[in-house]
Amino acid sequence: MPILEVKGLKKCFGNVAVLEGIDFSLQKGEALAIIGSSGSGKTTLLRCLNFLELPDGGSISVNDEIIFDASVPATQSEEEIRKKRLHFGLVFQSFNLFPQYTALKNVTLACELLAKDAADFKEDRKEILTDIENRAKLLFEQIGLSDKLYFYPHQLSGGQQQRVAIARALALNPDILCFDEPTSALDPELTGEVLKVIRSLADKKTTMVIVTHEMQFAREVSDNVLFIDAGVVVEAGKPEEVLLNPKEERTKRFLERYSNA
Amino acid sequence: MNFLTVTTKLLEGFWLSCIIFFFTLFGAMPLGLLVSFGSMSKFRPLKIISKGFVWVIRGTPLMLQLMIVYYGPGLMFGLTAFPKMTAVLIAFIINYTAYFSEIYRSGIEGVPRGQYEAGQVLGMTKTQIFFKIILLQVVKRIVPPMSNEIITLVKDTSLARVIALMEIIMVAFTYTTKGVIWPLFYTGVFYLVFCGGLTLLFGFIERKLDYFRV
Numbered sequence A: 001m002p003i004l005e006v007k008g009l010k011k012c013f014g015n016v017a018v019l020e021g022i023d024f025s026l027q028k029g030e031a032l033a034i035i036g037s038s039g040s041g042k043t044t045l046l047r048c049l050n051f052l053e054l055p056d057g058g059s060i061s062v063n064d065e066i067i068f069d070a071s072v073p074a075t076q077s078e079e080e081i082r083k084k085r086l087h088f089g090l091v092f093q094s095f096n097l098f099p100q101y102t103a104l105k106n107v108t109l110a111c112e113l114l115a116k117d118a119a120d121f122k123e124d125r126k127e128i129l130t131d132i133e134n135r136a137k138l139l140f141e142q143i144g145l146s147d148k149l150y151f152y153p154h155q156l157s158g159g160q161q162q163r164v165a166i167a168r169a170l171a172l173n174p175d176i177l178c179f180d181e182p183t184s185a186l187d188p189e190l191t192g193e194v195l196k197v198i199r200s201l202a203d204k205k206t207t208m209v210i211v212t213h214e215m216q217f218a219r220e221v222s223d224n225v226l227f228i229d230a231g232v233v234v235e236a237g238k239p240e241e242v243l244l245n246p247k248e249e250r251t252k253r254f255l256e257r258y259s260n261a
Numbered sequence B: 001m002n003f004l005t006v007t008t009k010l011l012e013g014f015w016l017s018c019i020i021f022f023f024t025l026f027g028a029m030p031l032g033l034l035v036s037f038g039s040m041s042k043f044r045p046l047k048i049i050s051k052g053f054v055w056v057i058r059g060t061p062l063m064l065q066l067m068i069v070y071y072g073p074g075l076m077f078g079l080t081a082f083p084k085m086t087a088v089l090i091a092f093i094i095n096y097t098a099y100f101s102e103i104y105r106s107g108i109e110g111v112p113r114g115q116y117e118a119g120q121v122l123g124m125t126k127t128q129i130f131f132k133i134i135l136l137q138v139v140k141r142i143v144p145p146m147s148n149e150i151i152t153l154v155k156d157t158s159l160a161r162v163i164a165l166m167e168i169i170m171v172a173f174t175y176t177t178k179g180v181i182w183p184l185f186y187t188g189v190f191y192l193v194f195c196g197g198l199t200l201l202f203g204f205i206e207r208k209l210d211y212f213r214v
Ligand SMILES: Nc1ncnc2c1ncn2[C@@H]1O[C@H](COP(=O)(O)OP(=O)(O)O)[C@@H](O)[C@H]1O
Pocket: A013, A018, A036, A037, A038, A039, A040, A041, A042, A043, A044, A045
């Protein structure tokens, strides 16, 4: 049983169809790399999974439960979506850390707000908050930034900010963690530290969807690769197949352009 | 014509200037927020009305607006005029609402979409996103332009004399008819002290918010 199943996902902006029926599924513990040229719809796909865009067609199931179906309006109320989106985490290309909070607070804020909604929060307030903080500190160990807990985002390098953003997404224990070109906004010498963190997550069998232009990295870290062009899945399969022996002409041309670049 | 009586007289005028100042702030700060929401609204009629209002008010002199509010009802409809202070406050609040709304709008629109989206994907409600993430960033963005505008307001209060409201400069001016000029200079001291205090206050707020960058 796949943890994530996406069927016929469609998205238009005005009358421009950006996603024209995307199908794929993902097993628990797997990393899926999504590649494709700029403008092919990769970001839009991740934004649909995280409900930053409402798909116009298709369905999304997590653990065999349909959490979104474009033909069932009941799955689209704001309150429903707010709960359902917690199945997913998203790491943005541009980090989007909250500038007025320390690195630690960036990671704990959402957990604290969720905990406040829980019934037992009033009695166990102190314990719950300490617990959230301790879990956050473990995450900082994982990303190798235990010495930067009380730094503000502007005091961190891009690579460090992105690692905090990864910890922030992990703090809510999403079933599926999505990355949208996590290293594209970084100076070349800073991409390594971020990729290292993602690689360590893959080693721990974190379920991930990674949009990336780092072909070498995609090959090493992913269990499956999806090549998207003009809003459709052109080719999908094991990284060795798609990246080294592509069958489709479009995939070949895309990869050629990348190896020349 | 000793120093003490002049000071007392000027203080009376300055008191009126202060009333104009504080009531204008008190009225225009919240109203400006309403108008800024109107300007950013997706509902087109509301957006057009708000933007039109801002365009007209910012595009015409406050002095003209003041005259229209005070003389307009009488000249156009034969009504009795508002009391002077009421007329001044109406004109000033309308005028500063327009300016403040633009400052708020640019402050709110300046917060990157990614800040809202980061909150959304973390499962926050709209209210949480606004109060926990957006608000402070907006405040930080609007403090410098607001402090400029508020210091301008201090000096604009002197325009009230065009409808013969006895604010401080008008008081000082009455002495010139007796050939005494120094009270006019003396009014400058009041403005300088008041604006100086505001400058310190805003500097303090800016330093308080200096621990992060937007
Ligand atoms: N909010 C939007 N409104 C209109 N067009 C959009 C919007 N977001 C994306 N697009 C268009 O959709 C296409 C795919 O964009 P995107 O998903 O960002 O591609 P990728 O991430 O693969 O580069 C592009 O042509 C882009 O211009």
